Amino acid sequence: MEDTHKQQLTAFEDACRKAGLRLTPQRIEIFRYLAEASDHPSAETLHLRLVDKMPTLSLDTVYRTLGTFVEHGLVSKVQTVESQARFEVAQLLHHHLICQKCKEIIDFQWQFFDDAALPETVRAWGRVERKNVVAYGTCIDCLSK
Amino acid sequence: MEDTHKQQLTAFEDACRKAGLRLTPQRIEIFRYLAEASDHPSAETLHLRLVDKMPTLSLDTVYRTLGTFVEHGLVSKVQTVESQARFEVAQLLHHHLICQKCKEIIDFQWQFFDDAALPETVRAWGRVERKNVVAYGTCIDCLSK
DNA sequence: CTAGCTGCAAAAGATTTGCATGTCC
C-alpha cells in the first residue's frame, strides 16, 4: 500500500474513534478499498470486489457504511448522471472530468480555480464551504473509437 | 409570461420540429413549466404541479418526456446528491449553488470562470465540451435558523 | 393513415429499514 493510503487509513481510524464509530473489519475493508481505488466505485461495485476477501459482507452493510462515512465527512458521494451513486475518499481541492461515453470519472487538480474568489453576487446567497468543477467531454480512448 | 420564456418556448417548438419530435400538449406544458420554474424541479414535483392543469398527465409521461428532452439537449439533468434527479431548461454558461441544508439549487453566472482555460494536464485527457462549477454551502435563510 | 405518444400497470433497479444475532469497546 502506498504511503498516501496508509496515512488516509490512520487518519480514518482516528476520525472513527473521535466520532464514536466502531472500527469493524467491514468498515476498515471498505475504507481501505476506497482509499486504494481511483475509479470512484459505486456501492455495488465495491461490494462485488470485496466479497472475495470477505465473503459474508452484505450489500446493505456497504450502503449503510458508506452512508455513515459520508455523514461523518470521511467519504464523498460523487455526483454523476448515472443512476447509481459513486463514492470516493473525501479530499478537498480536486475536480472531476467525466467522459460522457464511457462514464469514467477522473480527478484533476486546478490551483488557479481553487484560489479564485467566487463572484460578488454569490456572497449575498450565504456561506460557501467548497466549490468544485465538473467538466464533461470525451476521453482520448473514446475519441479514437 | 416573461419574454425570455416566450423565446425559450419558441426555440423549443422549432427544436422539436427539427428533431422530428411531435408537439403534444403534454410536452408543451412540461417544457413551459420547466422554463418558468427557477427551482430545478424533479420529475415528481413537475408532475405534482402539472396534474392540476392536466389531470390525465401521468408520471411516466413526465419521466419519458424529460428523458427525450435531455437526449435532444433541450433540458439538462442536474446532478445532485439527493436520490431524485432534477431538471432545468438547457442553457450554457451557468453554475450552481447548493444549500446543504434545504437542498435548494440556485443558478449563478461567472464570466471569469467561463473564460478561464482548463489546466494543461486536462488537455491530454481528451476533449472537454463544457465545464461547470458546483458550490456547496448554506444559504442565508438556513444560516439564520 | 400511421408512426410516434400517452396512460396504465407491472417490472426493474437502487437504496433503505426492521429485526434478530453477533461483536467491539
Added chain:
DNA sequence: GGACATGCAAATCTTTTGCAGCTAG
C-alpha cells in the same frame, strides 16, 4: 455487559418498460 453494527429479508422509492389505445402531422 451493553450499545452499536451486521446480515438477512422484505419494503420503499425512483425510474423504466410492455402493451393497447390515441393523436399529431
